[in-house]
Amino acid sequence: MRAAGRFARHLAADGLLPNVARVQAELYGSLGATGAGHGTPGAVMLGLEGSAPETVDPRLARVRVEEIRDSKQLLLAGTHTIEFDHTADIVLSLHATAFHSNGMVFSAFDGAGDALSRRVYYSVGGGFVVDESETKSGAREDSAVPYPFNTAAELVRLATENACSIAELMARNEAALGREPDLRAGLLRIWAAMRECVEAGLTATGTLPGALRVRRRARLLAETLDPDDPLYAMDWLTVYALAVNEENAGGGRVVTAPTNGAAGVIPAVLHYYSRFVPVRPTTASSSSS
DSSP states (O other), X not given: OHHHHHHXXXXXXXXXXXXXXXXXXXXXXXXXXXXXXXXXXXXHHHXXXXXXXXXOOHHHHHHHHHHHHHHTEEEETTTEEEEOOHHHHEEEOOOOOSSOSXXXXXXXXXXXXXXXXXXXXXXXXXXXXXEHXXXXXXXXXXXXXXXXXXXXXXXXXXXXXXXXXXXXXXXXXXXXXXXXXXXXXXXXXXXHHHHHHHHHHHHOXXXXXXXXXXXXXXXXXXXXXXXXXXXXXXXXXXXXXXXXXXXXXXXXXXXXXXXXXXXXXXXXXXXHHHHHSXXXXXXXXXXXX
C-alpha cells in the first residue's frame, strides 16, 4: 500500500496524472507468491487511490476493494479515474528481484499505450519501503547512530557496556537520526494501533477469509476464561496473541514488527504487562537518565 501510494504521489507531483489511462503493478518474489492470500492486490489498489496503512478503515477498505474489482475502475491518487482490471493490471511473479525478494514495479501508460513512468520499489521489512534510487545511494542508517548492532547479542552487550536499558539505548539511536521530537508520540500511536487490533480481534466473530473457512476463536476463548484459574493471566496472553493474528489473517490493521504479523507476540506481551504486572515506582537514577 505504501509503495503504490508513493507511485501515485509521484505521478501527481510530476504532472503526469491527467494523462494516465492505465497503471500496472508487478509483484515479485514473496509478494508474488503470497499476494492473493495476504491481501496484497487489495492493498495495491487502495494505495493507488491514496490510502495509507495507518489511517485506512479496514472494514471500509474491504468494501472499496470489491467496488474496484466489480467496476473495473480506480480513482488514481484519489482524483483521477482510470480503467483498472486487477486480473490483468496486477501481475504476481515468483521470480525474485536482484536487490530484495519483495520487489514491486509500477508502470503508468497513456491512452495510446505509451509508457509515462516506471518506478521500482522494495518492501524491506518493518513496514519500510525504498525505491530504486535509494538502494543505489548506499546510505546506511546504522552508520549514523552511536550504537549500531546487527544481532540481539550485540544489542545486549552495548546496553550493558553503557549501563542503560535497551529502550534507553534505542532512544539514543533514534535521537541521532533526528526522530526524538516524534519518538514518544510515535510509540503511543503504535501502542494505540496494537490496542485497537486486540479489541477488534476480541469482538469479531464468524470465519476468516479464504477457502478453509477457519473459525475465529479469540472472542470465544476469552469468554471461557476463569479468573480463579492460576493460569488466568497466561491464558489472556494467548488470547491477546490470537486476537492479533486473526485480525491479520482477516485483513485488519496490525503493527508490523517481528513475530507480530504471524503470532501477535509483541502486542500480547504489552497487553499482559499493562493488565497484570504492577507498575513499579521509578527510581531517581532511572528517571535522571
